[in-house]
Amino acid sequence: SRFFSYQNGELNCEGAGLEALAERYGTPLFVMSRNALKNQYAAFEDAFSGLDHFTCYSVKANFNIHVIEALAEEGAGCDVNSGGELFRALKAGVDPRKIIMAGVGKSESDIEYALSSDILMLKAESLSELRHIDTVAGRLGVVARVGVRINPNVTAETHPYITTGDSKEKFGIDEASFEEMFRLLGSLKHLRLVCLDMHIGSQIFDTGFFHAATEKLLDVLEATRSAGFAIEFLDIGGGFPVTYDPQDPATPIGDFAERLKPMLETTGLTIIFEPGRFLAANSGLLLTRVQYRKRNHIGKEFLIVDAGMTELIRPALYQSHHEILPVRERDTTMIADVVGPVCESGDFFARARTVGAVNEGEYMAILSAGAYGAVMSNNYNGRLRPAEVMVDQGQDRLIRRRDTYDQLIQNEVDL
Numbered sequence: 001s002r003f004f005s006y007q008n009g010e011l012n013c014e015g016a017g018l019e020a021l022a023e024r025y026g027t028p029l030f031v032m033s034r035n036a037l038k039n040q041y042a043a044f045e046d047a048f049s050g051l052d053h054f055t056c057y058s059v060k061a062n063f064n065i066h067v068i069e070a071l072a073e074e075g076a077g078c079d080v081n082s083g084g085e086l087f088r089a090l091k092a093g094v095d096p097r098k099i100i101m102a103g104v105g106k107s108e109s110d111i112e113y114a115l116s117s118d119i120l121m122l123k124a125e126s127l128s129e130l131r132h133i134d135t136v137a138g139r140l141g142v143v144a145r146v147g148v149r150i151n152p153n154v155t156a157e158t159h160p161y162i163t164t165g166d167s168k169e170k171f172g173i174d175e176a177s178f179e180e181m182f183r184l185l186g187s188l189k190h191l192r193l194v195c196l197d198m199h200i201g202s203q204i205f206d207t208g209f210f211h212a213a214t215e216k217l218l219d220v221l222e223a224t225r226s227a228g229f230a231i232e233f234l235d236i237g238g239g240f241p242v243t244y245d246p247q248d249p250a251t252p253i254g255d256f257a258e259r260l261k262p263m264l265e266t267t268g269l270t271i272i273f274e275p276g277r278f279l280a281a282n283s284g285l286l287l288t289r290v291q292y293r294k295r296n297h298i299g300k301e302f303l304i305v306d307a308g309m310t311e312l313i314r315p316a317l318y319q320s321h322h323e324i325l326p327v328r329e330r331d332t333t334m335i336a337d338v339v340g341p342v343c344e345s346g347d348f349f350a351r352a353r354t355v356g357a358v359n360e361g362e363y364m365a366i367l368s369a370g371a372y373g374a375v376m377s378n379n380y381n382g383r384l385r386p387a388e389v390m391v392d393q394g395q396d397r398l399i400r401r402r403d404t405y406d407q408l409i410q411n412e413v414d415l
């Protein structure tokens, strides 16, 4: 991309050489491009321009407060999934009235925190949750603005772990409960319905699934209006795709906008979008060092790198493809399994992949790691969660320090 490219034989981020960053901060290291984030946000806004809408960055994709701040500066609100993500969004300086909270299992403390922070809305996913929010709001003496997440029963084609709009899944309120839901909403005194919401999954290539689910949402909107509720927002969630593999390019965001805008315009409501991956995935990469090269008796070659499933779990969890490039440009290639140091066979980034021929001690970049990378990292095997750097026009800035050994045990009570 424009933000990550080879210059004079070295991969760089917005003009900052990645080898120097690896050496200064150590590896594994997440590198985010501030202008890639801004550029993606601008592309999204451009696609949906002319439509009355409000874009809430889904912070679960990358919740570093500096990443949230960069997007908030451009005008984005935030979609949060827990009190912890709300805390992050507020720390990043996001206006509470631009924050919405989703989540299929909000705890009492999540709800209390959201209501007392006066965020724009909580989105409920069950009738029990509506009652629960009403009770908490009553106790706090406030009227809660709520949205309800509808399960449109549309099975979007993507990895089975990230399709969410099917009635087999735990998400949202299904058609059979709508009448009861309207009756309940009419009776609860501390709630005000302001939004209908859906989210059908993530990395969805086919605009048809969005179209079908939005049609269902519009039916529910009609029923909601007939039941006497005047709402302000319609939230169609996130899930807009990005390209991980150049062989398999994502449907352009403009195609989604073209298909959805005419339907959404008819509602007269403010449309909310919740992109996460679209903004963050290709705005970051994971830098890693080749620790060892190993060839076994069946001629298999392994590149054992210092990052693993503890830093980027996507290949292990979803068999997802991430491009891997040598930081120093290479003319020759090799076929190798690129694997991490964790003691699980699932700890791989690529299998039998043709990659630039690299030697021990050299660096590689695992691309498209800006979303669902650092946020899903963990300390398994006593691993230290990595440092994160943000580059802005060649200037690099540490935005997260690497974990320390002391941090590994800081919450364990003394022996």
Ligand code: LLP
Binding pocket: 058, 060, 061, 079, 102, 103, 162, 199, 201, 202, 203, 237, 238, 239, 240, 274, 275, 276, 277, 278, 314, 318, 371, 372
């Ligand atoms: N809104 C809601 C209610 C969501 O649950 C999600 C993602 C989003 C928005 C943002 O979706 P996006 O625009 O990023 O597709 N860890 C998986 C992805 C899980 C997505 C969960 N929900 C992965 O690495 O592919």
